[in-house]
Amino acid sequence: PVCQTGSPVIPRDFDSPRVFDGLTVQESRSVRDYLLKIKSLSLVPISKARPNNSYIYMIDLHMPLKDAVLRHLDVGYKQPERTAKVVLVRGDQTPPRVEEYLVGPLPNPSYQRKVTNPSYTTSTIPYAAKPGDSVDYKYLFKILEIASYHLYPVLYGSYRLSYHNCTKNVDCMEWWDIAPKGRGSDERKTWFWAFRDVEGFYLHPLGLEIQIDHISTDVADWKITKIVYNGQLFYDVEDLVNRYVSKGNAVYRMEYEPLGYKEHLYSSYTRRGKSEMPEPKQGPKLVEPDGRRFTVDGHHISYMHWDFNVRMRTSSGLVIYDIRFQNERIVYELSLQDAVVFYSGYGPAQGISNYYDTSWIMGAMNFELVPGVDCPETAVFLDVDHFVNANEPFTIRHAVCVFEDNGNLPLRRHFSSDFEGGYTYYAGLVDYNLVVRTIANIWNYDYIFDYIFHLNGAIETRVSATGYVQSTYALPREKKYGYPIYNNVVANLHQHLFHFKVDLDVNGMENSYSTLEISTEKVGVDWAKPKTKTQMIYNEKIMMDELEAGPGQQNNFDTPKYDVIINLSKTNKYDSRRAYRILNFGKSRFLLEDSDVTKAGRWAKYPISVTLYNDAEEMSTSIYAQNYPWEPVVDFEKFIQNNDSIYQRDIVAWVTMGVMHIPHTEDVPSTTTAGSQLRFFLLPFNYFTECPSVSSPNTVKITPRSGLSDVNVETYGTSFQSTCAQKEYGPTNFNGRTKT
Amino acid sequence: PVCQTGSPVIPRDFDSPRVFDGLTVQESRSVRDYLLKIKSLSLVPISKARPNNSYIYMIDLHMPLKDAVLRHLDVGYKQPERTAKVVLVRGDQTPPRVEEYLVGPLPNPSYQRKVTNPSYTTSTIPYAAKPGDSVDYKYLFKILEIASYHLYPVLYGSYRLSYHNCTKNVDCMEWWDIAPKGRGSDERKTWFWAFRDVEGFYLHPLGLEIQIDHISTDVADWKITKIVYNGQLFYDVEDLVNRYVSKGNAVYRMEYEPLGYKEHLYSSYTRRGKSEMPEPKQGPKLVEPDGRRFTVDGHHISYMHWDFNVRMRTSSGLVIYDIRFQNERIVYELSLQDAVVFYSGYGPAQGISNYYDTSWIMGAMNFELVPGVDCPETAVFLDVDHFVNANEPFTIRHAVCVFEDNGNLPLRRHFSSDFEGGYTYYAGLVDYNLVVRTIANIWNYDYIFDYIFHLNGAIETRVSATGYVQSTYALPREKKYGYPIYNNVVANLHQHLFHFKVDLDVNGMENSYSTLEISTEKVGVDWAKPKTKTQMIYNEKIMMDELEAGPGQQNNFDTPKYDVIINLSKTNKYDSRRAYRILNFGKSRFLLEDSDVTKAGRWAKYPISVTLYNDAEEMSTSIYAQNYPWEPVVDFEKFIQNNDSIYQRDIVAWVTMGVMHIPHTEDVPSTTTAGSQLRFFLLPFNYFTECPSVSSPNTVKITPRSGLSDVNVETYGTSFQSTCAQKEYGPTNFNGRTKT
Ligand SMILES: [Ca+2]
Ligand SMILES: [Ca+2]
Ligand SMILES: [Ca+2]
Ligand SMILES: [Ca+2]
Ligand SMILES: [Cu+2]
Ligand SMILES: [Cu+2]
Structure with a gap:
């Protein structure tokens, strides 16, 4: 038989979130809709925003004051109003900046209040401090695409790879950014580095890195400022390409065999080598004979x-x-x-x-x-x-x-x-x-x-x-x-x-x-x-x-x-x-x-x-x-x-x-x-x-009884019997995709 | 169904012990019998020994030299002879001492060799350095029995307990020793302290402690040298008892209620208090669906x-x-x-x-x-x-x-x-x-x-x-x-x-x-x-x-x-x-x-x-x-x-x-x-x-398939199925007693 389920799992009641519960989908949507209607904020949906627009970056629960929570929990006061904290990117302000708002009460907001957390060291959060977001990446990757196109001779010559016009899992490469974006508050320069596009690409760095300056909110100002190839510094793509293709060997080229090409893919989880189990056997796992506790x-x-x-x-x-x-x-x-x-x-x-x-x-x-x-x-x-x-x-x-x-x-x-x-x-x-x-x-x-x-x-x-x-x-x-x-x-x-x-x-x-x-x-x-x-x-x-x-x-x-x-x-x-x-x-x-x-x-x-x-x-x-x-x-x-x-x-x-x-x-x-x-x-x-x-009734006490092999076992009513099998709930139950 | 057993468990072959195996019962018996026959050692079985006898304290495997073991394992030389290391207490020597012998080859010993491990700081192991053994305890407890008998007024008066003539788990006390036996190499004085004889007696110290000097190998010289009762130092039992029973209140008596008498026994594992599970349920446990690995x-x-x-x-x-x-x-x-x-x-x-x-x-x-x-x-x-x-x-x-x-x-x-x-x-x-x-x-x-x-x-x-x-x-x-x-x-x-x-x-x-x-x-x-x-x-x-x-x-x-x-x-x-x-x-x-x-x-x-x-x-x-x-x-x-x-x-x-x-x-x-x-x-x-x-074929790899909820799951032949129940093998299989 299959083991009984045991103690219940009650789904969240999204209509009555409790004081510690995160925002519901309905609540955050209500905040978004409320804010989008406020003309003075001139918010643009993030998918359509440019860096010089204002848009909502994040909406999350704003916890009530601890006192208020404890009065509710311990003294019986009613649950404090629910409030959202919203992070707005204000690319259209001068200077551009990030602002934080409280919006409430949920789920039917009627006010928004710009706030400065008194624990912050500044009353104006600089634009350059904001996390990288889809607005940045949209324009940064456009620059990388163009650069990659021009870099084709280098990419193909060095790695037999390309960024455009490649076959996934065969001869593609990827660009990824690191952080911080520069070496001081006055900079917003992101380095991207190139990797072979395979399973575990993190372990396939190509030795090609590009720096983009994007401090301006006007994407027209964004530009590649440095390129490093095989340890050599260039200031623009054209220079690297020209010197790479020139006969004069002005560049120390990389021409080694592609990583992981001839052998197994070392960065992969694919099983390899002599198995310790000629017949694969599953390992020990937990069973709950009396159900969930x-x-x-x-x-x-x-x-x-x-x-x-x-x-x-x-x-x-x-x-x-x-x-x-x-x-x-x-x-x-x-x-x-x-x-x-x-x-x-x-x-x-x-x-x-x-x-x-x-x-x-x-x-x-x-x-x-x-x-x-x-x-x-x-x-x-x-x-x-x-x-x-x-x-x-x-x-x-x-x-x-x-x-x-x-x-x-x-x-x-x-x-x-x-x-x-x-x-x-x-x-x-x-x-x-x-x-x-x-x-x-x-x-x-x-x-x-x-x-x-x-x-x-x-x-x-x-x-x-x-x-x-x-x-x-x-x-x-x-x-x-x-x-x-x-x-x-x-x-x-x-x-x-x-x-x-x-x-x-x-x-x-x-x-x-x-x-x-x-x-x-x-x-x-x-x-x-x-x-x-x-x-x-x-x-x-x-x-x-x-x-x-x-x-x-x-x-x-x-x-x-x-x-x-x-x-x-x-x-x-x-x-x-x-x-x-x-x-x-x-x-x-x-x-x-x-x-x-x-x-x-x-x-x-x-x-x-x-x-x-x-x-x-x-x-x-x-x-x-x-x-x-x-x-x-x-x-x-x-x-x-x-x-x-x-x-x-x-x-x-x-x-x-x-x-x-x-x-x-x-x-x-x-x-x-x-x-x-x-x-x-x-x-x-x-x-x-x-x-x-x-x-705990799971305590076990044993005392000897007179016979040489006899024992008194006290288990306080806890059984050690196990006659059921746990219901299988293995990896096929994985989905892996978020739900909008 | 009950899960299959899986990989085998092969019992030890006591007739052919391997190089790292501990001594078999047969081997250690052969060593004992061989040594007992050597007249010059004049060994007495430990159960009959007095401190001024010689007896076997311990027999254990003596590991061959690492070189010899590796030649056997790595080069194919034959297994080194098996040898026992024996600790003999030589109470009949002057001065009395401990000696170590190698005895071999096993299981038919033909030689014994007195050895001094070159890593030892001394070539003669002093008698006082030997571990406390059943010979010591036999005579120490005789002294404690007599002392306890005389201390009855103190024991009963202070604790409503006694050592002789008591009912187990009701009104008995125990004596236990601590170590080391003194404050320097010249001493062999063991402190014993008194505990109420209950489950978890370790937590029931009575504030009564006795020191016995037993440096001599002649038990007739052994004697109580100090007694501490409620923080007061005495030099003999009679003095404590006399002063305890005297009207003059020359002793600060302990007269509090017996520990753990009116309440539950705090030192016990007995379940108590409000249970977190009104219905006792067993907890999760391991199952091996494909058997032992x-x-x-x-x-x-x-x-x-x-x-x-x-x-x-x-x-x-x-x-x-x-x-x-x-x-x-x-x-x-x-x-x-x-x-x-x-x-x-x-x-x-x-x-x-x-x-x-x-x-x-x-x-x-x-x-x-x-x-x-x-x-x-x-x-x-x-x-x-x-x-x-x-x-x-x-x-x-x-x-x-x-x-x-x-x-x-x-x-x-x-x-x-x-x-x-x-x-x-x-x-x-x-x-x-x-x-x-x-x-x-x-x-x-x-x-x-x-x-x-x-x-x-x-x-x-x-x-x-x-x-x-x-x-x-x-x-x-x-x-x-x-x-x-x-x-x-x-x-x-x-x-x-x-x-x-x-x-x-x-x-x-x-x-x-x-x-x-x-x-x-x-x-x-x-x-x-x-x-x-x-x-x-x-x-x-x-x-x-x-x-x-x-x-x-x-x-x-x-x-x-x-x-x-x-x-x-x-x-x-x-x-x-x-x-x-x-x-x-x-x-x-x-x-x-x-x-x-x-x-x-x-x-x-x-x-x-x-x-x-x-x-x-x-x-x-x-x-x-x-x-x-x-x-x-x-x-x-x-x-x-x-x-x-x-x-x-x-x-x-x-x-x-x-x-x-x-x-x-x-x-x-x-x-x-x-x-x-x-x-x-x-x-x-x-x-x-x-x-x-x-x-490992227990690796799991999942990749998305085109449909929104579809996945490819690679498990390298490892199943996640679990339809069997583990055979119960709970605490009733405990015996708890050693086998001679
Ligand atoms: Ca606190
Ligand atoms: Ca402070
Ligand atoms: Ca070593
Ligand atoms: Ca050394
Ligand atoms: Cu690390
Ligand atoms: Cu400790």
């Missing part, structure tokens, strides 16, 4: 003692709101802020690459997940809606999956030996946990974000990196930054960094940040005078203000300590103050403080920092980081520099995880997750009277 | 491209030998060396507790695993044999489990967006992996050791800590070292440290240790002169000798680097030298270098150290560490201090993982694994031409 009600999820809400923020990705355990709120918000990658390199594109993924609208790039590969077949998949860089809202099917895992590990267990070959009792409980997963795919990389809820009150945040490494043509001066991963291809040293907002509310909002710092003491031994001994001791240090909490803790990687968010006025049964500990297993030393291009990611300095809660400081970054990193619109340092008191206030912890990545041949075809995972934990610390997992 | 042939295990052998070393636990991937040896030996816990504390027992678990014969305390809790029901369980502290060899059933896990995570995946709402392809592969698990239970703690073999050539070593924390009676001066976990019970700050031997042989034995050290450079930008930029760079540093490798790397926690074991004379296809990287996610700062009791664990200073291979340096510790830590018989520092060259030699890496543990209420009833796991990885680093997982 968690409930999904729209975007509200309940599992065991846990309760929380999910929302896909269009810019940065998943946000988890109002995480409760046994009905007590522990976290108001847990969310990814940004994922950045800072590269080293020589070549123009590789050497300038420094990515801020929230600016690439990473949230809208959490694409559909594949059952049986990305998530187990037992998972529940959730759809999410976005309105960005398009005329219409669109739906990404199955962008989130939720499943229960057993970890195949005990959460707790003990074998109580009798030291005579037997035992007095055995007891154990499996580490069942609920995983909420999204996978952000930003061009080459795929980041797997898991939020994991354990029975012991622990919340684990895990990032696993896969997808392709960024690679570049192996010019001689490139090779000092990375190892070759293929003939003439090198992948360079870089650092991934991830920033998370963790708004813990430990037994209320008045919390403090304390560290338990471990050192040694030499003391006398009362029981063996005059002997002395050296042993460890810990001292609690309570941070009074933001400078003490972030910068003050920055450079003590070497001091063992516990970081705890504590409520100084609430104690547990034994008079210890209730707290949650932040345990960051993913610390990564940030070396690039002196680099100007990392200024929009200065949060990276702090493995943990703590600030006073501020509704305006909604995120530690913005969608403007990527193209204006030198003068960031949101500068996390500013959150700290006003040095608010954080003593028994509503405070927010910010956690940075990161990893240095020196790519190697095993990153081909793509990076593997085993060994690349980063995690941080939120762990109860004197919060409960005892581990809350004691309530 | 790994082969077990005795203690040789094959999985996909992996091949290795396991042996349970009686002292320290699991050893994995000759790990090969695609038939190439990568690791000759991967094994736990020791697990130590260094405590802080005030009270006599707590304040002296500093444990070296290999000296407690941790290997023989990897007890039976429970299907469905400790390991999934799909696991294969292996039995192991020991001869230690007993007259007869004994078998621990199911001490090792082996199972395939899917991690519920992709190992690699990529979604290749077309940036127009669709995709060009999707490809992914699940992170299937094989787990080899043992759980060592040393009194209170249960350490779960997992060796995990991934498809990408990565080997993960993971330690998860559970079981009970050590707790102590909360004297006022105890409280600065820990938080209360119950009324009058405190659990103190401590550090767990684990040491592993990692004998990598990267493409042969001639290897070097290099670090890739990451720093920054400021360079000009050739494409944007005169602009400059700051970026990261890495520099390879090759360690020439042992002092450079261990101490030289000790204090740079702050320098990001890669640690790689590299073969400088072997390159991959792209001319990078083949290497494996050691990635240690479990580094823990060691603060106790100045403590004399940690001298037997000075390996703890080095997150990674590298030494020249030396057959004599078989282990970084010994079974003599615990009771002679001040002058350790094996001092790891000595391995390094002779400063051998490690440049293109057979080298061994040693990895330390650790964690600072400040217990809190959620450690009740026992520590949970979620958040307490430590891992290190061995990762291929330019070792293969590409990720070896490309050979």
Whole structure:
């Protein structure tokens, strides 16, 4: 028989969105329609816009003030009005700029209000700071098409490829852009680099790169300013072509065999080599003999003692709101802020690459997940809606999956030996946990974000990196930054960094940040005078203000300590103050403080920092980081520099995880997750009277009975029977296309 | 239907043990019988021995020289003779001592040879260094029985408990010892402390502790030297009892209600509190629809491209030998060396507790695993044999489990967006992996050791800590070292440290240790002169000798680097030298270098150290560490201090993982694994031409077909069908008793 389904999955009620729910398609459409009618904004649909028009770039939920949300949830006030935050590109203004509006109330807007987030460093968001959008690309690619046409002798001569007039998967090439767009706020010059158009093209750089200056809103001014071919710099296409075709050999040509031409396609996932299984067998997978044990009600999820809400923020990705355990709120918000990658390199594109993924609208790039590969077949998949860089809202099917895992590990267990070959009792409980997963795919990389809820009150945040490494043509001066991963291809040293907002509310909002710092003491031994001994001791240090909490803790990687968010006025049964500990297993030393291009990611300095809660400081970054990193619109340092008191206030912890990545041949075809995972934990610390997992009827206790092989097994009514087969829900259920 | 079994499990052939196999019961019996017949040794069976007799303490496999093993395996020489290493306690010698013998050839011994391991710091192992054994306990407990009898007024008056004449689980108490046995090599004084005899007695300290001096081999000299009751020091039982019963109140009595008397038993695993599941449901579990995919042939295990052998070393636990991937040896030996816990504390027992678990014969305390809790029901369980502290060899059933896990995570995946709402392809592969698990239970703690073999050539070593924390009676001066976990019970700050031997042989034995050290450079930008930029760079540093490798790397926690074991004379296809990287996610700062009791664990200073291979340096510790830590018989520092060259030699890496543990209420009833796991990885680093997982037919590739919801799914013959149910193999299959 097929296993029963178990707990219900209730679809979202799009007619009555709740306070944490993302905008519905209907809501964002109503905002778009409302704004398009406002003459003074002179908005053009983005599909028809030119850079010197005004148009809607993005519409997303604007969260009500935390106070208002809590009055609604905790005191019973009515749900706050729903509001959208809209990003308008105002190419027809002088100077051209980006503007942000609040539009409400939804779903029948009656007002729009231009706003400046007080946490922004500027009241006018420069046009050059806006994310690259379909308007830019439309005109940039026109320039590339023409250039490619003229470059045909070079393309065909060097690579046997072309951009126009080619056969897909045979002899085509692609152009892709990198960021930022220049080396300072005064520039808007995008480098494009050429790749062979094959599966895993990221690993087929051609050593041909073009820079386009497009700082003007008049596309007539846009022009190619530099071309680099095989390490040689040219200023226009004609010059390169002329010198390339000339007999005088004025150009060092590339004439090697096309990459991946004679062998298998090294960048492909196609199975190859001697199989470890002559007869392919499927691997172990999960079955739920008693059915699903968690409930999904729209975007509200309940599992065991846990309760929380999910929302896909269009810019940065998943946000988890109002995480409760046994009905007590522990976290108001847990969310990814940004994922950045800072590269080293020589070549123009590789050497300038420094990515801020929230600016690439990473949230809208959490694409559909594949059952049986990305998530187990037992998972529940959730759809999410976005309105960005398009005329219409669109739906990404199955962008989130939720499943229960057993970890195949005990959460707790003990074998109580009798030291005579037997035992007095055995007891154990499996580490069942609920995983909420999204996978952000930003061009080459795929980041797997898991939020994991354990029975012991622990919340684990895990990032696993896969997808392709960024690679570049192996010019001689490139090779000092990375190892070759293929003939003439090198992948360079870089650092991934991830920033998370963790708004813990430990037994209320008045919390403090304390560290338990471990050192040694030499003391006398009362029981063996005059002997002395050296042993460890810990001292609690309570941070009074933001400078003490972030910068003050920055450079003590070497001091063992516990970081705890504590409520100084609430104690547990034994008079210890209730707290949650932040345990960051993913610390990564940030070396690039002196680099100007990392200024929009200065949060990276702090493995943990703590600030006073501020509704305006909604995120530690913005969608403007990527193209204006030198003068960031949101500068996390500013959150700290006003040095608010954080003593028994509503405070927010910010956690940075990161990893240095020196790519190697095993990153081909793509990076593997085993060994690349980063995690941080939120762990109860004197919060409960005892581990809350004691309530689980999945506990197993065994005691010996008199006969030599007899046991008493207590399972609290939990069966171990498994006579059903899980309904198949494999990769054929994938669709992969968004729905407009 | 029930799922098919899949690949075979072939029982050990005890008549033809292979080179890495542990001693068979027959072999160790033959050694015992041979030795008992040698008159000059005057051995007494341990069950009849007194401290002033000679007896066999332990018999275990003595590994042949690595050269001999490799000649056998790689060149085809015949299998080296099998030999046993025997630990004899020589209580009848002057001075009394411990001796080690080699006895062979097995299974028909014809010689015994007294040996001194050249790596030992002494040629005579002092008697006081021997592990506590059944001979000691027999006489120590006689003393405790008599003392308990006399202490009855105190026991009953303070706790309503007694040691004699009590009803099990109602009003009994227990005595347990801690270690080391004193504060210097000249002492052999064991502290015993009293606990209420209930489930989880570890959390019921009574505040009554007794010290027995037993340095003499004449038990008539053994005596109680100190008693501490409620923080007050006495020198004999009579004095305490007299003063306790006297009217003058010369003693501060304990008279509180018995712990755990009126409430539930807080230390128990018994389910309690509001259940999160009114109807108990079993959780998700693994099913193998196509059957098992790994082969077990005795203690040789094959999985996909992996091949290795396991042996349970009686002292320290699991050893994995000759790990090969695609038939190439990568690791000759991967094994736990020791697990130590260094405590802080005030009270006599707590304040002296500093444990070296290999000296407690941790290997023989990897007890039976429970299907469905400790390991999934799909696991294969292996039995192991020991001869230690007993007259007869004994078998621990199911001490090792082996199972395939899917991690519920992709190992690699990529979604290749077309940036127009669709995709060009999707490809992914699940992170299937094989787990080899043992759980060592040393009194209170249960350490779960997992060796995990991934498809990408990565080997993960993971330690998860559970079981009970050590707790102590909360004297006022105890409280600065820990938080209360119950009324009058405190659990103190401590550090767990684990040491592993990692004998990598990267493409042969001639290897070097290099670090890739990451720093920054400021360079000009050739494409944007005169602009400059700051970026990261890495520099390879090759360690020439042992002092450079261990101490030289000790204090740079702050320098990001890669640690790689590299073969400088072997390159991959792209001319990078083949290497494996050691990635240690479990580094823990060691603060106790100045403590004399940690001298037997000075390996703890080095997150990674590298030494020249030396057959004599078989282990970084010994079974003599615990009771002679001040002058350790094996001092790891000595391995390094002779400063051998490690440049293109057979080298061994040693990895330390650790964690600072400040217990809190959620450690009740026992520590949970979620958040307490430590891992290190061995990762291929330019070792293969590409990720070896490309050979897996479990890869899934999806490409869009023309219709909007149509996909091509390539699974290389792997099915996703699952119509069978896994055969139940739950906790009722547990036995829990060793077999003699
Ligand atoms: Ca502030
Ligand atoms: Ca807060
Ligand atoms: Ca070696
Ligand atoms: Ca040496
Ligand atoms: Cu990377
Ligand atoms: Cu611990």
